[in-house]
Amino acid sequence: MAKARRRVRDTWREKSWYTIKTPVEFGEKEIGSTPARDPEFLPGRTVDVTMRELTGDFSKQYIKLHFEIDNVAGTVANTKFTGHKITTDRIRSMIRRGTSRIDAPVIVTTKDDREIKVHVLAVTSRRAKSSQQKFMRETIENLVAESASEKSFKEFIDVLTSGKLASEIYHNAKKIYPLNRVEIIKSKVFN
Structure with a gap:
């Protein structure tokens, strides 16, 4: 059957x-x-x-x-x-021996009350002292927070992904200590 x-x-x-x-x-x-x-x-x-x-x-x-x-x-x-x-290979290519990696993660709020976590990476041209790194980190965090508070979510996302914010941070932070590069390596929108 x-x-x-x-x-x-x-x-x-x-x-x-x-x-x-x-x-x-x-x-x-x-x-x-x-x-x-x-x-x-x-x-x-x-x-x-x-x-x-x-x-x-x-x-x-x-x-x-x-x-x-x-x-x-x-x-x-x-x-x-x-x-x-x-990408991680891009981050690895930025960091060389004899340089300092300064990570500055900061949570900011835009003009229209949208919360975003922004992680900025600054790479110095030579090794920096911990006090210089701390001051650089604070400066970067203030610059990102100030930029976000002046812009709407749409405007902030534009400067964040286009590289304009990283360039702005680079030109202001290099006065503190010589920098090779500044890159916004990560962002996350909360609300």
Whole structure:
């Protein structure tokens, strides 16, 4: 007596594809697509995109932007910016023997009350004393907090990811101690 074969449900056929778009701050560009059986399952999914993929600028290949799907309208999944990170190989290439690495993580609030954690990395041209490092860290934290308090969330994200804030910090902090480079290596949006 032959057993009747049970039909296996093909769940892939039940899924629809949704286009993922960046938030308004990044020009609502298409950054991918994702399948889902129901649009309710999409919010909360994360997408990582390099800055080069968004802008076409190959020199920004090392910047990874993090987006999270916020809402779905038809077949379009809209995202919100949740932070960014710089690749570890880029960070390693910045630090050399005989230099000092100064990490300055700081939580700032923008003009429109959005909280962001910003992690700034400054690399000196030669080894700095701990007192100089402490003063440099305090200066960097003050510069970032001041910049955030003057700008809206959209404006602050723009200067954060474009490198303008890092350049501003570099030009103000190099007066304290000679610097090789300043980079914002990480950011995270809280609310």
